[in-house]
Amino acid sequence: MADQQHEWILRLGDDALVLAQRLSEWCSHGPALEEDIALSNIALDLLGQARALLTLAGQRESQGRDEDALAYFRTDREFCNALLVELPNGHFGDTIVRQMLFDQFAVLRYEALASQAVDLELAAIAAKALKEVRYHAAHSAQWVVRLGDGTEESHRRVQKSLNVLWQYTAELFEDDAVSKACDEAGVQPLNGSFTARWTEQVRAILDEATLTCPESTALLTGGRSGRHTEHLSYMLAEMQVLQRTYPGAEW
Amino acid sequence: MDLNQRFEAYIASDQKIEAKDWMPDAYRKTLIRQISQHAHSEIIGMQPEGNWITRAPSLKRKSILLAKVQDEAGHGLYLYSAAETLGISRDEMFDALHTGKAKYSSIFNYPTLTWADMGAIGWLVDGAAIMNQVPLCKCSYGPYARAMVRVCKEESFHQRQGFQIMLNLSNGTPEQKEMAQDALNRWWWPSLMMFGPNDASSKHSEQSMRWKIKRFSNDELRQRFVDMTVPQAELLGLTVPDLDLKWNEATGHYDFGPIDWSEFEQVVAGNGPCNRERIEARVAAHENGAWVRDAAAAYAEKSAKRASSQTSAA
Numbered sequence A: 001m002a003d004q005q006h007e008w009i010l011r012l013g014d015d016a017l018v019l020a021q022r023l024s025e026w027c028s029h030g031p032a033l034e035e036d037i038a039l040s041n042i043a044l045d046l047l048g049q050a051r052a053l054l055t056l057a058g059q060r061e062s063q064g065r066d067e068d069a070l071a072y073f074r075t076d077r078e079f080c081n082a083l084l085v086e087l088p089n090g091h092f093g094d095t096i097v098r099q100m101l102f103d104q105f106a107v108l109r110y111e112a113l114a115s116q117a118v119d120l121e122l123a124a125i126a127a128k129a130l131k132e133v134r135y136h137a138a139h140s141a142q143w144v145v146r147l148g149d150g151t152e153e154s155h156r157r158v159q160k161s162l163n164v165l166w167q168y169t170a171e172l173f174e175d176d177a178v179s180k181a182c183d184e185a186g187v188q189p190l191n192g193s194f195t196a197r198w199t200e201q202v203r204a205i206l207d208e209a210t211l212t213c214p215e216s217t218a219l220l221t222g223g224r225s226g227r228h229t230e231h232l233s234y235m236l237a238e239m240q241v242l243q244r245t246y247p248g249a250e251w
Numbered sequence B: 001m002d003l004n005q006r007f008e009a010y011i012a013s014d015q016k017i018e019a020k021d022w023m024p025d026a027y028r029k030t031l032i033r034q035i036s037q038h039a040h041s042e043i044i045g046m047q048p049e050g051n052w053i054t055r056a057p058s059l060k061r062k063s064i065l066l067a068k069v070q071d072e073a074g075h076g077l078y079l080y081s082a083a084e085t086l087g088i089s090r091d092e093m094f095d096a097l098h099t100g101k102a103k104y105s106s107i108f109n110y111p112t113l114t115w116a117d118m119g120a121i122g123w124l125v126d127g128a129a130i131m132n133q134v135p136l137c138k139c140s141y142g143p144y145a146r147a148m149v150r151v152c153k154e155e156s157f158h159q160r161q162g163f164q165i166m167l168n169l170s171n172g173t174p175e176q177k178e179m180a181q182d183a184l185n186r187w188w189w190p191s192l193m194m195f196g197p198n199d200a201s202s203k204h205s206e207q208s209m210r211w212k213i214k215r216f217s218n219d220e221l222r223q224r225f226v227d228m229t230v231p232q233a234e235l236l237g238l239t240v241p242d243l244d245l246k247w248n249e250a251t252g253h254y255d256f257g258p259i260d261w262s263e264f265e266q267v268v269a270g271n272g273p274c275n276r277e278r279i280e281a282r283v284a285a286h287e288n289g290a291w292v293r294d295a296a297a298a299y300a301e302k303s304a305k306r307a308s309s310q311t312s313a314a
């Protein structure tokens, strides 16, 4: 059980870290100054969550790994984030649709984690993160609506983003031995238990955005067990370069 | 007393000019040039440091660097807003930047080659920016002075964070120390150039001093910067790349070697190592964002129409 809880926290941390890393790529390339600042803000929040979660995961693992050891010295096969968050940024619409799909999930997950009393350290991190992801969720939903119900071009573009990204959403709700153990321990209900509320909320946003909710198609999965897209290894190569080039150095 | 004399007397008595006050055209134009150039520098300055966010060597450093670059975007925002009070739009200013009509600080046309450059930029470039900007907190134009107060607070954080990076590297492995020295070698002279041409050849100075939109001369500020920074380099155990540098007991200042103004002029003329990349990246961000801004505008218009038809129905 301890093993599985450590793995569980690592998943949460990796989701946050990988998405923060992606969003930070936007810095100085945003569509407007205000949005550059907003995306950096979200990246900073997620990075803060990742640091807290990885630190906790390292403590639970008790092999002396801190946040940086976990971030910089694992391979892509050892990362256990969902595929959705590692996908390249694409254009702003791709980024914002990815964000909306993830934020809606993150809110539900952190609500559950913040309200349990089995793992109080995790609950404290979740309570802080929940405030942040609620803000992110409002921001991304607002943008999906603006782009969906903006111009013909923006509508066409984000509908396409949605059709592509949708294939990566089912993975968020999958359950396995790790999530079942967390459910049994009372830390977090099964991921599958969030499906209905997530679907309802996402559909409401898409309706307002005049976008069509894609039919379920081929659903892509594998991130939780370390089978990622081709993109993650490149991301990690870039992220880890200094630590790997100068092992043991302090920065 | 005519308007102009009243204006000059008002400034001479250290009063602030506000957006709605009468001001001579030349004052307005000079301020627009200076503030927009400053805003552009903040925005272009995001790129050389943005270059290392994804490769920052620890999560803590990543977080600090990302927050810093985000601050610079905020500075750009305050400054564009301050310039807008003078009757120019952000779009017009962007257009001038993108077409090469407007200048920005040449320092950002140098590449960031190693992580140590994040230290050197914070320490030297933000340090030089503070020297230049602190006096502007008291400049005669109210909206600019107020923007600078906010900006300067954050710049001093940046400077300390940059120094901390340099300190860690200097106390680190031999490779890290070498990285720090190399960064100092590359950034030292361009940082001194940030204060602009020598007083003898500075074209805008005298008028701007009288209008109190510049309060110290380029050479005075440069000297202050050298005097402040050399002891810090000693503390780091790094060598300032200037053989002529030495303490002058008589003047109470450091003497330093001549600046290679031909390099400065080359970079200002657009021939620095990264001029083309910086503008291209800026233009690409702007053009790639056009459909997003259009969509936001279209949506806002639709929403306003819906809201007004609802109120008229109700």
Ligand SMILES: [Fe+2]
Residues within 6 Å of the ligand: B042, B071, B072, B075, B151, B155
């Ligand atoms: Fe700044």
Ligand SMILES: [Fe+2]
Residues within 6 Å of the ligand: B072, B126, B154, B155, B158
């Ligand atoms: Fe700064």
